[in-house]
Amino acid sequence: MPxxxxxxxxxxxxxxxxxxxxTRRNVIIIFMCIELMLNSVNLLLxxxxxMYNAPAFAANPASTVGIDGQLxxxxxxxxxxxxxxxxxxxxxxxxxxxxSIDVNFLNRLKN
Amino acid sequence: xxxxxxxFWSLSALALISAIMVLATKNPVHSVLWLxxxxxxxSGHYILLNAQFLAIVNLIVYAGAIMVLFLFVIMLxxxxxxxxxxKNLWMKLAGIISGGSLFLILISVVRSSVDMSQxxxxxxxxxxxxxxxxxxxxxNEYTIPFEISSILFLSAMVGAVVIGKKN
Amino acid sequence: xxxxxxxxxxxPLAGFLINGLFRKSLNKPLIGIIGSGAILASFxxxxxxxxxxxxxxxxxxxxxxxxxNVHDFKIDFAFQVDQLSSIFLLIIxxxxxxxxxxxxxxxxxxxxxxxxxxxxxxxxxxxxxxxLVMGANFVIMFIGxxxxxxxxxxxxxxxxxNNNYNYAAKKAFVMNRIGDLGFLLAVFWLLAKVGTVNYxxxxxxxxxxxxxxxxxxxxxxxxxxxxxxxxxxxPLYTWLPDAMAxxxxxxxxxxxxxxxxxxxxxxxxxxxxxxxxxxxxxxIAIIGIATAxxxxxxxxxxxxxxxxxxxxxxSQLGYMFLGLGVGAYTGAVFHVMTHAFxxxxxxxxxxxxxxxAGGEQDIRKMGGxxxxxxxxxxxxxVGCIAIAGMPPFSGFFSKDEILAAAYARxxxxxxLGVLGAAMTAFYMFRLYATTFLGSFRGTHxxxxxxxxxxxxxxxPLVVLAFLSVIGGAVGVPEALxxxxxxHHFLSPVLTTEVAPELGHSTxxxxxxxxxxxxxxxxxxxxxxxxxxxxxxxxxxxxxxLANKWYIDELYDAVIVNPLLKFAxxxxxxxxxxxxxxxxxxxxxFVQYLSRQLRLLQSGQVGNYILxxxxxxxVLFLVFWNQxxxxxxxxxxx
Numbered sequence: 079m080p081x082x083x084x085x086x087x088x089x090x091x092x093x094x095x096x097x098x099x100x101t102r103r104n105v106i107i108i109f110m111c112i113e114l115m116l117n118s119v120n121l122l123l124x125x126x127x128x129m130y131n132a133p134a135f136a137a138n139p140a141s142t143v144g145i146d147g148q149l150x151x152x153x154x155x156x157x158x159x160x161x162x163x164x165x166x167x168x169x170x171x172x173x174x175x176x177x178s179i180d181v182n183f184l185n186r187l188k189n
Numbered sequence: 190x191x192x193x194x195x196x197f198w199s200l201s202a203l204a205l206i207s208a209i210m211v212l213a214t215k216n217p218v219h220s221v222l223w224l225x226x227x228x229x230x231x232s233g234h235y236i237l238l239n240a241q242f243l244a245i246v247n248l249i250v251y252a253g254a255i256m257v258l259f260l261f262v263i264m265l266x267x268x269x270x271x272x273x274x275x276k277n278l279w280m281k282l283a284g285i286i287s288g289g290s291l292f293l294i295l296i297s298v299v300r301s302s303v304d305m306s307q308x309x310x311x312x313x314x315x316x317x318x319x320x321x322x323x324x325x326x327x328x329n330e331y332t333i334p335f336e337i338s339s340i341l342f343l344s345a346m347v348g349a350v351v352i353g354k355k356n
Numbered sequence: 357x358x359x360x361x362x363x364x365x366x367x368p369l370a371g372f373l374i375n376g377l378f379r380k381s382l383n384k385p386l387i388g389i390i391g392s393g394a395i396l397a398s399f400x401x402x403x404x405x406x407x408x409x410x411x412x413x414x415x416x417x418x419x420x421x422x423x424x425n426v427h428d429f430k431i432d433f434a435f436q437v438d439q440l441s442s443i444f445l446l447i448i449x450x451x452x453x454x455x456x457x458x459x460x461x462x463x464x465x466x467x468x469x470x471x472x473x474x475x476x477x478x479x480x481x482x483x484x485x486x487x488l489v490m491g492a493n494f495v496i497m498f499i500g501x502x503x504x505x506x507x508x509x510x511x512x513x514x515x516x517x518n519n520n521y522n523y524a525a526k527k528a529f530v531m532n533r534i535g536d537l538g539f540l541l542a543v544f545w546l547l548a549k550v551g552t553v554n555y556x557x558x559x560x561x562x563x564x565x566x567x568x569x570x571x572x573x574x575x576x577x578x579x580x581x582x583x584x585x586x587x588x589x590x591p592l593y594t595w596l597p598d599a600m601a602x603x604x605x606x607x608x609x610x611x612x613x614x615x616x617x618x619x620x621x622x623x624x625x626x627x628x629x630x631x632x633x634x635x636x637x638x639x640i641a642i643i644g645i646a647t648a649x650x651x652x653x654x655x656x657x658x659x660x661x662x663x664x665x666x667x668x669x670x671s672q673l674g675y676m677f678l679g680l681g682v683g684a685y686t687g688a689v690f691h692v693m694t695h696a697f698x699x700x701x702x703x704x705x706x707x708x709x710x711x712x713a714g715g716e717q718d719i720r721k722m723g724g725x726x727x728x729x730x731x732x733x734x735x736x737x738v739g740c741i742a743i744a745g746m747p748p749f750s751g752f753f754s755k756d757e758i759l760a761a762a763y764a765r766x767x768x769x770x771x772l773g774v775l776g777a778a779m780t781a782f783y784m785f786r787l788y789a790t791t792f793l794g795s796f797r798g799t800h801x802x803x804x805x806x807x808x809x810x811x812x813x814x815x816p817l818v819v820l821a822f823l824s825v826i827g828g829a830v831g832v833p834e835a836l837x838x839x840x841x842x843h844h845f846l847s848p849v850l851t852t853e854v855a856p857e858l859g860h861s862t863x864x865x866x867x868x869x870x871x872x873x874x875x876x877x878x879x880x881x882x883x884x885x886x887x888x889x890x891x892x893x894x895x896x897x898x899x900x901l902a903n904k905w906y907i908d909e910l911y912d913a914v915i916v917n918p919l920l921k922f923a924x925x926x927x928x929x930x931x932x933x934x935x936x937x938x939x940x941x942x943x944x945f946v947q948y949l950s951r952q953l954r955l956l957q958s959g960q961v962g963n964y965i966l967x968x969x970x971x972x973x974v975l976f977l978v979f980w981n982q983x984x985x986x987x988x989x990x991x992x993x
Binding site: 081153162 | 194201204209211212217220224231234238239242243246247250251254255258259265266280283284285288292296300305306308309310312314316318322326327334341344345348349352353
């Protein structure tokens with residue numbers, strides 16, 4: 079499968095995530111869009127890993143060239159899980175304080 | 190068009206449509222469900238690329254744990270109805286336009302790249318995605334990052350507890 | 357190699373540093389001892405060196421370190437003690453010491469801090485003056501020249517809380533700067549043509565051959581501009597009377613005995629050059645006699661005790677320049693010396709009077725001080741007789757020598773000089789009679805306050821009076837069967853001195869005429885003012901004199917006011933609407949832009965992400981291969 083298809087697919091998913099972040103005001107939806115973007119990058123990493131593996135595999139089926147990409151995906155999942163746990167905790171706390179999940183309430187950066 | 194292509198195209202279509210639906214629906218619960226569909230489609234892609242371990246982990250961690258957490262939070266806050274305030278139309282337009290232009294630029298960059306046009310990803314075949322191979326590399330070369338990630342988890346756990354605690 | 361030379365300026369410098377830095381922690385007696393002791397030490401060393409010079413001739417030039425060293429152009433920080441500088445060293449340190457001692461008593465009412473500041477300035481002045489006369493080249497002389505100008509400024513404005521005094525200080529400084537510019541130009545000119553500024557190298561036939569007559573005239577004229585500024589000659593003399601704003605001992609030291617004679621020292625030092633420039637000599641002689649007469653006429657009608665003495669100083673400096681102009685360099689230096697004695701004496705006496713009268717300086721409110729202040733009265737009288745040129749007091753010999761030389765050049769100069777001498781006798785005895793004779797005219801409180809000054813003030817007066825009496829003995833002319841020791845002593849330095857070719861009988865005649873005229877003026881003044889002093893405001897021509905010929909007003913109208921108008925124009929028009937406008941415009945523009953930009957910082961995370969995405973797009977457009985992107989975009993749309 080040409081690598082460009084995978085890249086295009088990832089870019090599509092990534093940009094959908096970006097548009098979601100930019101257009102929605104619900105914090106949870108924004109958070110989900112971020113997860114979507116992370117997944118698009120994961121998909122791309124796996125695809126690249128297989129791309130680098132292809133010639134090596136032809137020469138030696140036991141070759142592990144390109145396996146790093148898949149390990150990166152593994153670590154990204156780890157980080158994403160940690161991020162989600164903390165992020166959701168923050169959202170819960172914010173909801174408790176403001177009774178809203180509107181991202182526009184988070185404008186403390188102005189000061 | 191072989192089975193692989195059919196699978197690729199159908200999975201891609203499913204992923205894109207579901208991703209758009211995540212944004213399109215008003216109800217957050219529906220968004221979560223559509224996102225789970227996206228994760229399933231991506232897991233399908235992983236299987237197609239012979240990365241079975243990642244496919245399973247993706248399902249367990251993302252679709253299983255993380256999205257359930259999302260659902261749990263939404264239910265907890267009683268947000269399952271469409272209560273999101275309307276965003277300024279101009280801001281929406283600006284967001285769509287800038288996202289779209291980034292998309293166009295990235296696609297043009299991909300199209301214009303010369304050395305990418307000849308490369309292709311190995312599908313169906315290959316064994317680097319097997320748990321056996323991955324595990325060996327992970328515990329031989331990536332031991333220290335693995336351990337560090339466990340510390341990250343620990344600190345994330347502590348952080349979540351501290352933040353979530355009623356003060 | 358003589359190791360003592362550098363000690364002379366070192367002591368006052370040390371005194372300046374100690375008194376200047378620790379003026380808040382030292383007490384008054386200690387400050388006085390340090391200040392006076394430093395000068396006394398210098399005086400002792402100067403005395404030792406003087407006798408060495410007297411017996412063995414000039415000491416070798418001693419270079420302490422290289423001051424400016426660029427390529428083959430080299431100026432050393434070098435000291436030169438020869439006959440001329442050793443005389444000046446004695447005058448500066450000797451009279452300086454007496455005035456320091458006097459000051460410890462005169463300035464006693466000042467707070468300790470200001471007392472220390474005063475002595476620090478005074479020591480710095482002596483240090484600078486010593487540099488001026490000891491420097492072995494024009495550059496070191498210039499350093500001292502500027503240093504004394506600075507100290508003069510600081511000391512005139514010593515009581516800086518009075519704004520008039522500050523204006524006087526500023527005036528002195530600015531007028532000195534005008535002269536300094538001339539000096540500096542002359543030094544540059546000399547450097548450009550001869551390539552060196554060392555006295556030893558400049559005053560050789562070899563160096564002089566490099567100068568055309570025009571060069572010499574220009575250099576000497578420019579040097580004279582410097583001398584006129586420092587020594588208060590027409591047209592730069594008006595600062596000196598105003599400089600009386602400073603404490604009286606300062607007037608005695610700086611504005612009578614030492615600093616104002618720097619110009620005479622400089623011209624005497626460069627006598628080789630001046631003797632080659634007859635145009636300059638004539639200019640100097642004419643300006644000298646004109647200054648002498650102008651200042652003498654003004655002094656006739658002044659009522660401020662210090663102003664009379666100030667104009668008298670200007671007038672006497674005019675005599676010295678007359679002497680320089682007619683080639684009587686020894687006479688000029690001789691007059692510097694005797695003038696230093698009796699003018700310092702007169703100023704210190706005036707200070708004693710002012711001290712006793714509680715700060716009163718107007719002689720119309722004095723009178724009859726004779727019985728209250730016997731020492732001051734006697735010494736002041738000695739000073740008046742000396743300056744009036746009565747034999748055998750010192751002023752007679754020096755003034756007579758200058759007048760004789762003037763007669764040899766032109767009898768007209770002599771005639772004007774004698775007229776000036778008569779006026780000198782007149783105004784000095786008007787001053788004396790109004791101040792000391794008659795009866796006291798001040799308030800009852802002031803009369804009650806009158807007292808003789810303490811010993812620290814009267815002892816310097818007595819010493820100076822003694823010197824004023826016998827100071828002429830070193831220069832008794834041969835016509836009076838004298839030896840003129842000073843002439844022989846200075847002859848190695850003042851090589852181009854021309855002795856007037858006068859017969860003894862002519863000299864006797866000249867002496868007799870000037871003495872008789874002066875004596876007549878003296879007696880007339882004494883007679884006129886001891887009984888009926890001039891108390892009212894002057895009228896008619898006297899008013900013109902009392903107002904100093906309106907010279908200050910003339911300068912104001914011709915030079916100062918147009919400059920002020922121009923400065924006002926620059927300040928109000930060019931500065932306000934031009935420069936300020938541009939600067940403020942830039943500032944306002946930036947403020948406006950910032951106010952608009954501030955709106956971007958909304959604090960909404962969504963906006964920040966939007967800008968981030970847009971920036972990524974822009975970066976791609978700018979740095980990626982644009983042609984390919986545009987091609988693709990064309991294909992898409």
